[in-house]
Amino acid sequence: MNILNRYTLITGGTEGIGLELAKLFAADKHNLIIVARNEDKLEDIKVEFEKEYKITVEIIPTDLCVDKFCEKIINVVEEKKIIVDNLINNAGIGSFGFFAESEEGFEAKLININIIALTTLTKYFLKGMIKRGNGGILNVASTAAFTSGPKMSMYYSSKAYVLSLTEAIHDEVKSLGIRVSCLCPGPVKTSFQESAGIKKSEKAKKYLMDANRVAKEAYLGFIKGKTIIIPGYKNKLLILGNKLIPRVLSRKIILKNNS
Ligand SMILES: NC(=O)c1ccc[n+]([C@@H]2O[C@H](COP(=O)([O-])OP(=O)(O)OC[C@H]3O[C@@H](n4cnc5c(N)ncnc54)[C@H](OP(=O)(O)O)[C@@H]3O)[C@@H](O)[C@H]2O)c1
Numbered sequence: 392m393n394i395l396n397r398y399t400l401i402t403g404g405t406e407g408i409g410l411e412l413a414k415l416f417a418a419d420k421h422n423l424i425i426v427a428r429n430e431d432k433l434e435d436i437k438v439e440f441e442k443e444y445k446i447t448v449e450i451i452p453t454d455l456c457v458d459k460f461c462e463k464i465i466n467v468v469e470e471k472k473i474i475v476d477n478l479i480n481n482a483g484i485g486s487f488g489f490f491a492e493s494e495e496g497f498e499a500k501l502i503n504i505n506i507i508a509l510t511t512l513t514k515y516f517l518k519g520m521i522k523r524g525n526g527g528i529l530n531v532a533s534t535a536a537f538t539s540g541p542k543m544s545m546y547y548s549s550k551a552y553v554l555s556l557t558e559a560i561h562d563e564v565k566s567l568g569i570r571v572s573c574l575c576p577g578p579v580k581t582s583f584q585e586s587a588g589i590k591k592s593e594k595a596k597k598y599l600m601d602a603n604r605v606a607k608e609a610y611l612g613f614i615k616g617k618t619i620i621i622p623g624y625k626n627k628l629l630i631l632g633n634k635l636i637p638r639v640l641s642r643k644i645i646l647k648n649n650s
Contacts, residue, residue, distance in 0.1 A: 392440040396422075396471075396472060396473055396474055397421075397473075397474045397476050398421065398424050398447075398449070398474065398475050398476065398477075398516070399421040399423055399475070399476060399477040399479065400415050400423075400424040400425075400426070400464075400468075400475045400477070400478050400479065400512075400516070400536040400564070401416070401417045401421070401423060401424070401425055401426070401479040401481055402426045402427070402479065402480055402481050402482035402508070402512070403426070403427055403481040403482030403483070404423070404425035404426065404427060404436070404479075404481065405425060405427040405429060405432045405433060405436055405465040406432075406581065406582060407420075407579065407582060407583060407602050408481060408483040408531065408574075408576065408579060408581060408602045408605050408606055409427075409479070409482065409531075410436075410602070411602045411603045411605070411607075412479055412481065412529075412606045412609060412610065413425060413436070413440070413607030414421075414603075414606075415606055415607065415610045415622075416477070416479075417440050417443075417444040417446055417448075418444060418445060420444070420445075420576045421446065421476070421477065422446050422447040422448070422449075423440065423445075423446065423447075423448045423449070424448075424449045424450075424451060424464075424467075424468070424475070424481070425437075425448060425450050425451070426450075426451045426452075426453050426455070426464060426472065427434050427453075427482070428452060428453070428454050429451070429452070430450075432496070433450035433451075433452055433599070434450065435450075436448065437450050437629040439479060440543060449467065449471070449473070451463060451464055451610055455482050455503065455504040455508040456484070456499075456500035456501075456503045456504045457503065458503065460508055461508055461511040461512055461515070463623075463625070464512065465515055474523070475516045475519065475526070476495075476520075476525070476526050476638075477526060477527045477528070477529070478512055478513065478516045478526075478527075478528045478529070479529045479531070480508070480509040480512055480513060480528070480529070480530045480531060480553075481529075481531045482504055482508070483504060483505045483509075483531060483549070484500065484501055484504055484505065484546075484586065484631070485543060485545075485546035485583070485586075485587035485588055485589075486501070486545070486546065486588060487542060487543055487544060487587055487589045487590075488519045488543075488586040488588065489542060489577070490544045490545065490645075491544070493497070495650070497545075499543055501545050501549060502549065504551070505533065505546075505549035505552075505553065505599070506549050506552055506553070509530060509553060509554065509556075512563050513528055513530065513556070513560065516528070517560070517564065517569070517571075520564075520569045521564065521567055521569065523525035524567060524568050524569075525568050525569065526569050526570075527569060527571070527572070527575060527613060528557075528560070528570070528571045528572070529559040529571075529572050529573075529609065530553050530556070530571075530572070530573050530574070530614045531553070531573075531574045531576075532550040532551075532553040532554045532557070532573050532574065533546075533547075533550040533575055533576060533577075534575050534576065534577045534621065534626050534629060534630060535550045536549075536550035536553060536554035536555075536573075536575055537551075537575070537630050537633055537634075538638065538641045538642070538645065539551075539632055539638065539641075539642050539645075540642075540645050540649075541642055541645055541649065542645075542646060542649035542650075543589075543645075543649065546587070548617070550575075553573065554573050554619070555597030557571060557572070557573035557618075558573060558618055558619070561573075567614070568620065569628050569634070570613060570614075570616045571618075572609075572612060572613045572616070572617055572618060572619070572620055573618065573619050573620065574587065574605075574609045574612070574620045574622075575619060575620065575621045575626075575630075576600065576605045576609075576621075576626070577598075577600065577623060577625070577626035577629065578591070578599045578600070578620075578621050578622075578623075579594075579600050579601070579602050579605050580600065580602060581602050584599075588630065592642060598625070600622060600623050600626075604622065604623075605622045605623075608620060608622035608623070609622065619638045
């Protein structure tokens, strides 16, 4: 049911996993607030979704890597008296290579978007959900959250934070009727891999999951109130295997794969 002024907010909802999640929520008649940097793309999606799904779409062009980013989102929501029923913290960045050789200042950008924006938005919107006694938050981590990742150290560490925070909040609020889930995909066919400078062999490219399949599993898991959603049986097996081996060994395997 399309209820006036009740919305699902998605960061990074113009491409990849975020866009596919946006389509699923829109098909279920959720109004949307979409956050991303590219204003033209946001405008196009607003026009397309409002026509196709008969919902209202608010767009907030924002760079989540930059300080004060969340203020803009919160201001729009408060000014328009919007109720955010579901928050999807999807936007995130990564960078391939040795920590000491990463671009100057990249660490602040990554922490701002992957950790601070996600935490700030989670805390702000969770308070409203607790008052109303309903709502849901889906935080996007990665299978990278389960181990340490040489040559992608900041990304793996930030996703470990997302997983740990989300699991803890899930337990804190589940008796209050609020769903809090963590999505942990393995490699997905989106522009993320290229933006992060990850080079995949032709063989490895065959194992990339489609973003729409990841989003479908995420959506179903979120509706069911699952704590951790790992799309695809290969990723589930990978995580299980990783739990059975010493951390030193999983780091060695990742370093070898990343060389
Ligand atoms: N793809 C994978 O292999 C993979 C695997 C596991 C987990 N994940 C996680 O899944 C999430 C989504 O990744 P994806 O692969 O779907 O990425 P994607 O296809 O590259 O899409 C990224 C989305 O985030 C937005 N975005 C990027 N930087 C932003 C910024 N600074 N401020 C605001 N919005 C920003 C982009 O729009 P603009 O460019 O217009 O800002 C776009 O809408 C990320 O958290 C990622 O870590 C991805």
